[in-house]
Amino acid sequence: MAFIDSLGALPEQLLSIWHTYRLPLVLLTLAIALHICLRRIRSRSPPLKTLPEVKCVNHDHPGHAKEGYTMYGSVAEEFSMCFDCLYAAQIEKLGGGDVMVEMKPEWLPENTTVTNLESVAVVKEERAVEKVKKAPRRVKGTKVSRRARKPVDVGFDHARDKIQPLVFFQSLSGTTERYAMEFLAIFNDWSQGSECTKSLLDPQLHDLSYIEYDDYFISPPKASPNTKYFYVILVPTYNIDTVLSTFLENLSETHNDFRIDTAPLSGLLGYSVFGFGDKEGWPTEEEGFCSQAKEVDRWMARLTGRKRAFPLGVGDVKSNAQQRLDEWRFGVQEALEEIARGRGLGEGVPGSGDPAESDEEEEVDESEDSSSGDQSSKRTERKKKAGRVDDLEDLGGMVNSTNTSTDFVIPIDFTTYSSKPKPKPAPAPKEMVPVSSPTHTALTKQGYTIVGSHSGVKICRWTKSALRGRGSCYKYSFYGIASHLCMEATPSLSCSNKCVFCWRHGTNPVGTTWRWITDSPETIFNGITQGHYKKIKMLKGVPGVRAERFAEAMRIRHCALSLVGEPIFYPHINELLTLLHKERISTFLVCNAQHPAQLQSLIPVTQLYVSIDASNKASLKAIDRPLHRDFWERFTTCLDILRNRRSEQRTVFRLTLVKGFNMADEVRGYADLVERALPGFVEVKGVTYCGTSDSKSAGLTMQNVPFYEEVAEFVRALSDELVSRGLPYGIAAEHAHSCCVMLADETRFKRDGKWATRIDFEKFHDLTEGKVEGTRMVDGKVVGWRPEDYIGNDTPEWALWGNGGFDPRDQRVYRKGKGPKAEEEKPEVRLVEI
Numbered sequence: 001m002a003f004i005d006s007l008g009a010l011p012e013q014l015l016s017i018w019h020t021y022r023l024p025l026v027l028l029t030l031a032i033a034l035h036i037c038l039r040r041i042r043s044r045s046p047p048l049k050t051l052p053e054v055k056c057v058n059h060d061h062p063g064h065a066k067e068g069y070t071m072y073g074s075v076a077e078e079f080s081m082c083f084d085c086l087y088a089a090q091i092e093k094l095g096g097g098d099v100m101v102e103m104k105p106e107w108l109p110e111n112t113t114v115t116n117l118e119s120v121a122v123v124k125e126e127r128a129v130e131k132v133k134k135a136p137r138r139v140k141g142t143k144v145s146r147r148a149r150k151p152v153d154v155g156f157d158h159a160r161d162k163i164q165p166l167v168f169f170q171s172l173s174g175t176t177e178r179y180a181m182e183f184l185a186i187f188n189d190w191s192q193g194s195e196c197t198k199s200l201l202d203p204q205l206h207d208l209s210y211i212e213y214d215d216y217f218i219s220p221p222k223a224s225p226n227t228k229y230f231y232v233i234l235v236p237t238y239n240i241d242t243v244l245s246t247f248l249e250n251l252s253e254t255h256n257d258f259r260i261d262t263a264p265l266s267g268l269l270g271y272s273v274f275g276f277g278d279k280e281g282w283p284t285e286e287e288g289f290c291s292q293a294k295e296v297d298r299w300m301a302r303l304t305g306r307k308r309a310f311p312l313g314v315g316d317v318k319s320n321a322q323q324r325l326d327e328w329r330f331g332v333q334e335a336l337e338e339i340a341r342g343r344g345l346g347e348g349v350p351g352s353g354d355p356a357e358s359d360e361e362e363e364v365d366e367s368e369d370s371s372s373g374d375q376s377s378k379r380t381e382r383k384k385k386a387g388r389v390d391d392l393e394d395l396g397g398m399v400n401s402t403n404t405s406t407d408f409v410i411p412i413d414f415t416t417y418s419s420k421p422k423p424k425p426a427p428a429p430k431e432m433v434p435v436s437s438p439t440h441t442a443l444t445k446q447g448y449t450i451v452g453s454h455s456g457v458k459i460c461r462w463t464k465s466a467l468r469g470r471g472s473c474y475k476y477s478f479y480g481i482a483s484h485l486c487m488e489a490t491p492s493l494s495c496s497n498k499c500v501f502c503w504r505h506g507t508n509p510v511g512t513t514w515r516w517i518t519d520s521p522e523t524i525f526n527g528i529t530q531g532h533y534k535k536i537k538m539l540k541g542v543p544g545v546r547a548e549r550f551a552e553a554m555r556i557r558h559c560a561l562s563l564v565g566e567p568i569f570y571p572h573i574n575e576l577l578t579l580l581h582k583e584r585i586s587t588f589l590v591c592n593a594q595h596p597a598q599l600q601s602l603i604p605v606t607q608l609y610v611s612i613d614a615s616n617k618a619s620l621k622a623i624d625r626p627l628h629r630d631f632w633e634r635f636t637t638c639l640d641i642l643r644n645r646r647s648e649q650r651t652v653f654r655l656t657l658v659k660g661f662n663m664a665d666e667v668r669g670y671a672d673l674v675e676r677a678l679p680g681f682v683e684v685k686g687v688t689y690c691g692t693s694d695s696k697s698a699g700l701t702m703q704n705v706p707f708y709e710e711v712a713e714f715v716r717a718l719s720d721e722l723v724s725r726g727l728p729y730g731i732a733a734e735h736a737h738s739c740c741v742m743l744a745d746e747t748r749f750k751r752d753g754k755w756a757t758r759i760d761f762e763k764f765h766d767l768t769e770g771k772v773e774g775t776r777m778v779d780g781k782v783v784g785w786r787p788e789d790y791i792g793n794d795t796p797e798w799a800l801w802g803n804g805g806f807d808p809r810d811q812r813v814y815r816k817g818k819g820p821k822a823e824e825e826k827p828e829v830r831l832v833e834i
């Protein structure tokens, strides 16, 4: 009986326990749930890469690179630092006005030496899970019964709408560009005389190297509601890494991006692709003839929801390209006429009209394409044969197959996918600039020596000038680098931007990740130094070369890692810098502020530059045309890193002014950036105009090159703005000859009231070799050196602001029509490259 009584009281007791302990119980349950979730996520993490054990610079035993640590830097390099040490170093620094930098896992370079990615992988996956939760992929479609198919309506009202044809092309050595121009001209003539003239707008030509992919290939461009777009795409094929590979990658990324509809270009009226290839080298399609055109066509089919208006055309540039192109053009014109008459893309599979061709696509893309009724009914058929129905699509398909009513449509939620795309094997790395590539030919023609397959060296015009006693570049005036002792090189000809002022985009390799065959730092060091000396020797016979300068030039003292491309993209940049420093060659390194992880892990150089090509997000996008979608976050993070590293090396902002792009109304914006990063120096120079057709296509003409006086005026305004904010910058020096002016932090680079911007190079090397002790202290202990430890002589009088910056000991030579008589001492507005 007592037992029954106590049983009766149980609910009350439980309730009382609950009231007393509910908080700890809830917390315990949450902790267990979280633990289970994390374990699941971990177990789903991809297999971890095992790489050689690496030593962290702050820990003297190799075992420090233990599980869970990401090593920055590269293989077995004493300068590598683990994530924890970087973090600890940052915290230590914060006392000195430094800032906390958040390093995102996705910014880690893929080829950085990584011992174990577990901690990062978990964070990455957690973020991905978070993102998916926030924005589930939910693509809705409407199935149309197969039997009920009518001509495919592309949403064109022929009485009201206009067709805007856009002709895209890509060309490395000019063939496709030539054909694209001719195509445009003939197409234009046809459209004027065509019966559908009133519906057709003038076609526009776009070079794929210059456009923002996001403006055209995420959704059709925004225009008036009655303007509908039709894409014509002409491309060559290259079995090497080119801009075309980046374009294809972009199409694939867009299609697979879970935030974007799988067919975001379905608003187009239609598209068609034509490919140029070479049957002599690639005789058949199996052997790669026009393979990239084929890929573009496939991706466009997916992105447009199969709006192929006319089949892929291909032409052999050595035999039938013109004939094939003409035939294909007739087909495209006919398709346009059909659209203009309001007949859409004809009957059959949307756009293609060729069932066999669509089957072929389905083979490749079965799991990805959900927009076609056909696709899904075929899939359903197969699964019915296999005796199972396992997703909503199948249900939709089954209802469709039994219903003959043309009005019966079922909204289908494609959120649940049963099948996953087959994982593709990672492509084998290619050479960045193979000898056979047009890039190699073009660079060599321009005087570059290509070293290995991704590095380059070039003699700059100032080196020649200095050898002849006609003056050095601004680096001599500002910092004491004589141009004939300086080598200009890059270990990466590729870059993640497509700056409007950069050399030839069509042939310039670009990419967001390092995916090329990698040369060793020794190969690069030997190659660039030998290449440099070889070119110097060739100048032996040039009239005016001074014997003593020629002899001096046979020992490189400085290396400017700039030229084209992005030096810190090279995964072994730290080893290369070490080799240079070992030879007591000083290093000036210019980076484009797009690779925060590499910048963070870079060893101290003599002078570290960040290119500041704009002062705000919109302007930076317009001028640098970065490939990274999070370019602004990367950029600002790099500024924070620069701020934190200013106590260990000389840091510089390099502003390249382009009139009409980044000058007007941007002074305050630039001042904000200076305030953020507090660089030691701000170099402001006018853009160099290279005058190629490529720069014209990028929208750059001589009108965009500022006059020296305009640059000077800009610098005065910037200086005033900085001073008004209480920032200690003043205009220190100028080199009017190269249209360049320098501002400097006067609390650090002014001694006894005099500018001291020059460098004591010998002292820098002694510091790096440990021959002398630096003065950078943490907790009362010396931990390295400061930029102030290797300040050289005072800036010479002739280099100071207002004095022009030309060493009076050199002979000034004016070009025809220039000079004091011609221009009454107006500085020459001829710009240099660097």
Ligand SMILES: Cc1cc2nc3c(=O)[nH]c(=O)nc-3n(C[C@H](O)[C@H](O)[C@H](O)COP(=O)(O)O)c2cc1C
Residues within 6 Å of the ligand: 170, 171, 172, 173, 174, 175, 176, 177, 236, 237, 238, 239, 240, 276, 277, 278, 279, 281, 282, 288, 289, 290, 291, 317, 436, 437, 438
């Ligand atoms: C390095 C290199 C690789 C090439 N690879 C292929 C290829 O894989 N398949 C093909 O059909 N043509 C290939 N070609 C031929 C080009 O596609 C052809 O020459 C085309 O006309 C080049 O166009 P462009 O001058 O507009 O750049 C290659 C050419 C070069 C120089």
Ligand code: SF4
Residues within 6 Å of the ligand: 495, 496, 497, 498, 499, 501, 502, 503, 563, 564, 565, 566, 592, 611, 624
């Ligand atoms: S960052 Fe430098 S190399 Fe890259 S595109 Fe711009 S100018 Fe060219």
